[in-house]
Amino acid sequence: MNFNERILKSEILAKNIHLLRIKSERIAMKASPGQFVNVRCGTGLDAYLRRPVSICRVDSEENTFDMVFMNRGKGTNLLCGLYCDDVIDVMGPLGNGFTLPGKNEHIAVVGGGIGIFPLLYLLEKSGNAKKSAFLGFRTKKAVVLKEAFQKACDELVISTDDGSYGIDGLITEPFLKWLEAERPDRVYTCGPLPMMRAVALSCMEQGIFCEVSMEQRMGCGIGACLVCACKVKDGDDFNYAHVCKDGPVFPAERLML
Ligand SMILES: Cc1cc2nc3c(=O)[nH]c(=O)nc-3n(C[C@H](O)[C@H](O)[C@H](O)COP(=O)(O)OP(=O)(O)OC[C@H]3O[C@@H](n4cnc5c(N)ncnc54)[C@H](O)[C@@H]3O)c2cc1C
């Protein structure tokens, strides 16, 4: 099967954060928020395994999708060397997506670092729900896609770990205070595990619907290699789920947090 697609835009959003806009009718037509693509980053042994990257937004009129990624290692470093008109091998859309909210529901997304990207697509596809977004970054220079998030939601709260932009500290602090006062219908979270754990546990305590998007090392991306196994609850016992196929999005109460 041929997964080669053309890059229409390659942009540096911040130090080590890159955006690629890719023309793909197949992905633009089939994708839903929370799903990802598994990308071949190069031809050598170093990049033999594909790397999973979330679908950050879709333009269904232009048949394009955006992925935004951090230059973290060998694979993503190779992706940084791709430019407009280059061809990229992207397999997808893969995995399950978030449960979209019902009409007029109030939702909140809580994202940290590279976990914010799938949440933008979710907000953009959440119709006329009332939308609040809580985004945490390390520092001011790492803040990306602020205008896009502002447009996609009704309320945006940003924090930085070093206090150089927005609220000073972890994003869980303003979010948990907000959660005490508001009672959203649904909460979605993606980012560092301690952040997702704090969000999910508070939501579960208060009986609020919460979905968590897990990040895990991957191989095949389609449930065939077991690289992405993650422990999940199974009654009083536990079992293993494939993050690539059964996730990456899981109901909070299914996870061993
Ligand atoms: C479903 C899913 C969606 C993702 N979406 C995005 C996205 O939208 N944007 C983005 O920037 N990244 C995303 N990631 C993470 C991305 O896949 C990794 O950063 C990438 O695979 C790193 O590859 P590399 O070759 O550059 O780094 P490597 O050289 O393989 O690793 C560099 C460092 O990153 C760590 N690492 C690598 N892969 C993972 C991983 N999957 N989970 C945890 N730590 C890892 C390694 O332990 C190492 O410390 C996603 C991951 C998953 C599972």
Ligand code: FES
């Ligand atoms: S990545 Fe191969 S089973 Fe999930």
